[in-house]
Amino acid sequence: TAYKRSYGDRAKAQSNPAARALLETMERKKTNLCVSVDTVKPADFLAIIDAVGPYICLIKTHIDILEDFEWSIIERLEELAKKHDFLIFEDRKFADIGNTVAMQYAAGVYKIASWAHITNAHPVPGPSIVKGLSSIGFPLQRGLLLLAEMSTAGALTKGTYTEEAVQMARVHNDFVIGFIAQRRMNGIGAAPGEAQDEDFIILTPGVGLEAKGDAMGQQYRTPREVVLESGCDVIIVGRGVYGKDLSDIDGIRARAERYRGEGWSAYLERIAS
Ligand code: BMP
Helix, strand or coil: CHHHCCHHHHHHCCCCHHHHHHHHHHHHHCCCEEEECCCCCHHHHHHHHHHHHHHCCEEEECHHHCCCCCHHHHHHHHHHHHHHCCEEEEEEEECCCHHHHHHHHHCCCCCHHHCCCEEEECCCCCCHHHHHHHHHHHHHCCEEEEECCCCCCCCCCCCHHHHHHHHHHHHCCCCEEEEECCCCCCCCCCCCCCCCCCCCEEEECCECCCCCECCCCCECECHHHHHHHCCCCEEEECHHHHCCCCCCHHHHHHHHHHHHHHHHHHHHHHHHC
C-alpha cells in the first residue's frame, strides 16, 4: 500500500503538480514537517517563516489573521518559499456554494489562488464546492485538501461524513490531492477490490510533543503516533514550534528542528516496517 512507499516514489505516480511538488520536496529536504504560523503581526510571521524554512516542506498560513495586510507580505512569503524550498498552504477552509468559493479563492483582498499551492475546503456543501474551487485552481496547477476529520474534541467529522468526503475526493482526484485527517484514508468507503492503488496525501494537525491539548478543545498527538501508528504523511505543528515568545527565534528554530527529526524518524520506521 501507498503509505509504506517512500515519498519520492509516491511523487512519481502523482498527476497533480502541487501533490507531486510537495512529495518531491519532502524527499529532497527529508522533512514531513509543515509549520502553521498563526501570528497577528506580519513581522513575526515573516521572521518565523525565515527561521523554520530549512526544516519544513510546507508553510501553513491563515492569511486573514494578519493585521495591516498588504501585498508585499505575499511577495516576501514567496521569496522565502524560493529561498528555503517549501510550498505554501493557505488553511482557508472554504465552506460555501461553488459559485461563491470560486470568487473567494480567486479574488477579494487575498487572491489566494494566485500564491497558495494548496488550500482546503469543508466537504459539507457537497461536490459543488470542489467544482467551484477547481474551476479556478486546476488551471493554475493548484491542489485541494478536503477536511475529512478534525482534531478537536467532539468534532462532527466522523462516520459516513468522513466516508463521503473520501468518495467526493475520488470523483475529483485530479484536483483533490488528499485530506486534512487524523489517519490514512485510502480505500475508505470503497467497494472491496476498488480504489486499490489510490494515494491520498494526509496532512495532520493536532500535533504536539509537550501538551495533550489546549483550553479550547484542541487535542495533540505525537509525530510518532500520527506518522507511524496512524499512517499520516505530513505533521502540522503550530504552537509546538512557535511557542509563546515569538521573539525567541533560536528557540523556534530548535523546536522546528526537533519536530522535523521526530517526524522523519517515524516515517523512516514506517517505510522500513
Ligand atoms: P496548533 O498546533 O497551534 O494547535 O495549531 C493547529 C493549526 O491547525 C491551527 O492553525 C488550526 O487552525 C489548524 N487545524 C487544526 O488544529 N485542526 C484541524 O482539524 C484542522 C486545522 O486546520
